[in-house]
Amino acid sequence: MMNHLLEVKDIRTSFFIEGKEIKAVDGVSLYLNPGEIIGIVGESGSGKSVTMLSVLQLVASPGKVIGGEVYLEGIDHNLLQYGAQSPEMRNIRGGKISMIFQEPMTSLNPVLTIGYQIQENIMLHLKLDKEAARKRTVEMLKMVNIPDAEARFGYYPQQFSGGMRQRIMIAMAMSSNPTVLIADEATTALDVTTQAQLLETLRDVAKKTNTAVVLVTHNLGIVARFAERIYVMYSGNVVETSDTKTIFKNPQHPYTRGLLKAIPRLDDAKDRILLPIDGIPLNPADRPQYCPFYSRCQYHKPFCQERPIPKLGEAGPGHEAACWLSQEEKDLRMAELSHETPKSAPSNAIKAELCLEVNNVRKYFPIYAGMMRKKVGDVKAIEGISFTVRKGETLGIVGESGCGKTTLARCIMRVYRPEEGEILFEGRDIAKLNDKQMASYRPKISMIFQDPFSSLDPRQTAGSVVGESLLIHKLVKNQVEYDRRVDELFRIVELDPALKDRMPHEFSGGQRQRIGIARAISCNPSLIICDEPISALDVSIQAQIINLLEDLKAKLGISYLFIAHDLAVVKHISDRILVMYLGRVVELADCLDLYDHPLHPYTQALLSAVPVADPEVEEKRERILLAGEVPSIANRPSGCAFHERCPKATERCFREVPQLKNAGNRHHVACFLYE
Known part of the structure; x- marks a missing residue:
């Protein structure tokens, strides 16, 4: 039955x-x-x-x-x-x-x-x-x-x-x-x-x-x-199962504990160190006859390698875990780990001088219709964007798909030429420079892309991908210097230089993203634009890449523009945060100020929508569910673009466009509620 x-x-x-x-x-x-x-x-x-x-x-x-x-x-x-x-x-x-x-x-x-x-x-x-x-x-x-x-x-x-x-x-x-x-x-x-x-x-x-x-x-x-x-599954097996509250409050398998330590949470302290799980997920073809998590496990004992793959066993009422270690052995090891000196967050020296200043930048794309391809209008992708980034600072840029984040990044990279406005990079306006004039600025602004596989040439070795810009910008004098610099870049991103002759498909997703980061820092840039650099990666690999980016910023004094839709990650890595909606900035503030006191109704809804990896916290959180979809940027609503979805909209919001104004404490918001 x-x-x-x-x-x-x-x-x-x-x-x-x-x-x-x-x-x-x-x-x-x-x-x-x-x-x-x-x-x-x-x-x-x-x-x-x-x-x-x-x-x-x-x-x-x-x-x-x-x-x-x-x-x-x-x-x-x-x-x-x-x-x-x-x-x-x-x-x-x-x-x-x-x-x-x-x-x-x-x-x-x-x-x-x-x-x-x-x-x-x-x-x-x-x-x-x-x-x-x-x-x-x-x-x-x-x-x-x-x-x-x-x-x-x-x-x-x-x-x-x-x-x-x-x-x-x-x-x-x-x-x-x-x-x-x-x-x-x-x-x-x-x-x-x-x-x-x-x-x-x-x-x-x-x-x-x-x-x-x-x-x-x-x-x-x-x-x-x-x-x-x-x-919870690992390498083809269920390693732990229970009700949700028990799993999060009292995880018994070392893998589950590792996952929970690796993820940034919206309610985390800003300086919390993410603890990635060592190594990379196991290739199913290399699965051993003993516990498959052994090589990545902080708790393992010699007998874990001598016994067969553990089966699920009782770890409490309605709670099962597949681990050879007893509760006492795990508790003892957990106490040892808690006494180890924790890795401290890298010190972050933000300088007063500006790396980047964006003033009133607009980018439009023409709309053509009919057999004669006649221009009938413009898609106003970004409208009047202004902000600054200081040397050594990370500015997080958040917003839903279609809000103009990537278009803005491409304008700064000068893939696109903006219709209006200034992009002052290290004091010079690069917005109107032609390709020849831009040549000397290209090495100083780099980009890390979302998908580490499609952004690497599948026909080039990892070493040639990393070293290509050294040759293009004539940053090395001979082959010896070139080889030495490529090896150094591999070590900086924690990859073995012996892997430089491998092709991209021979690496894991996290390793490919490290190659992308090595390529981005190869020319000693002042600014790196990170366009969703971790959204395609697993939880534990995300933690490794976030920690690596923070270390590089501290060592090399790089400024970052960090574009992402995961607000917990953005909080962890950013010094200030800029929120965009339909091509405009709606809020800009210091990181903790924005998370603790979001002013714009859109920012409040965004933060409410991010789930926290704790069922007890989730039960008590207030939800703000936005009605409808993001309007088409080609058919932008009149007045405040957010008024159709805003629970606090007034009649004025339908008619007028709110301007970005200082609401105190360097917290800027574009909303009539705070005038």
Whole structure:
């Protein structure tokens, strides 16, 4: 007799490559009850997604589910007995168990309207006629808060924003009344406000319809806010499981403890040192026969290497962990670690002199229409941006997608030439310089990009990527000097110079980002623009990169512009923070002042949307949920651009554009509430 809605027992999935068996999932068991939300967390390669794909028999060749059982309420048979392409399995996929994937644009067909795609799913699984299916489609779109649902039935995926597309995916997944919904990193690529809206929608829908939800994520804040129970995975195994409060209050596995120490939290002290987990996540092909976490574990004992891979065992009431160490051994080691001299935050000497001054910068992009490509208007990407950055200072720039953060960075890099305004770099206005005049400034301003893989040439060795700018800007006299400088740069970013002849694909994500950082500092720049440099990385790797950037700033006196949408990370690394909305600055203040006393309603909503990795803190926090989507920058609202979503908007906000003014204590805000 089944006790749970979904029960997975000892599921095992391997990939067979070049005659070798690589165990991606090795004996995972979990369960799910009606209306329950569970979280599955862990770093990339831990087997989270493959476990869920195995349940649905969606693992593609050369992968194969080689063992285990999956039971769904109402079906007596093990689901894995059905063929992957059998009618029974097709009815279960989308009908009984639905899945929302990470990237909605690759999951939606761009040549079919969204209404047709949802309607087709309903007709297939609920056996409704076309008219009834259309009616249900409109209901589902309304349920996930798509405005003008009837009118938008005939829209194509590309006519929606990223957040809207992900809502459409939720509507499609829920349209066939599934009993289980799997969200596989469904909000990873979204802004914090959109992420909060979507997850609240998902929770409300799940509770209304008694649907069980599996949140697969590496974001511990999300599971702290939304999940009731958690499974922590590492190297194809569940290493710890319990209810959410117990996991966060009393983590028993060294890996779970390491994850919690590595993440920056919104309620952290500014000078808290992030403690990354040593090493990099294990390659499944190199999985040992003993505890796979052994080489990265601060608690390990010699016998951990002599025994087989530990199985889950009781660590308390309703709490299981897979570790050979006893509670006493862990407590003793924890006491030893707490007495070790903690690494102190690097001292940060900010000078009075300015590195960068941006005055009233505007950047427009023309809009063309018709067969003759006639100009019909402008997209005003950034409007009247002004700020300063001192030498040795980090200015964090935050805001939702489309607010103009990257456009601003490209204007400063002079990839774009602004329409108006001054960009004073080390005292000279570079805004109007031509390419030849800019040549001497190029080495002094560098950039670290978001995706460490696509920003490295796959045909160049790591050494040549790092050393290329040395040759372009003639910073070395001969081959010996070149080799010495490349080796030095590798050591500065904590990479072994022996790796310089490897190609980018032979490195992990964190190592690739270190190569990007080595390239950025190779010319001794005064300013580095970091454009979402850690959003593509795992939690523990993020901590390593943040610590590295802080160390480099202290050693080399570099100034940073740090662009990100993770406000906890921005708080940790920044001295001052600039908040942007639809191409304008809405708030600018010292870091702690902005987090402790946010003035603009938009900043307040942004901070409220960031989940804190502590369920007890989350329970007490006030939520500010923004209505609607970010308007199109091509169709900017009149007056204050935020007035359509602002809970405190007055009639004046509809007519006038508020200017950035000093509200005291170097805290600037563009809002009529503070005049």
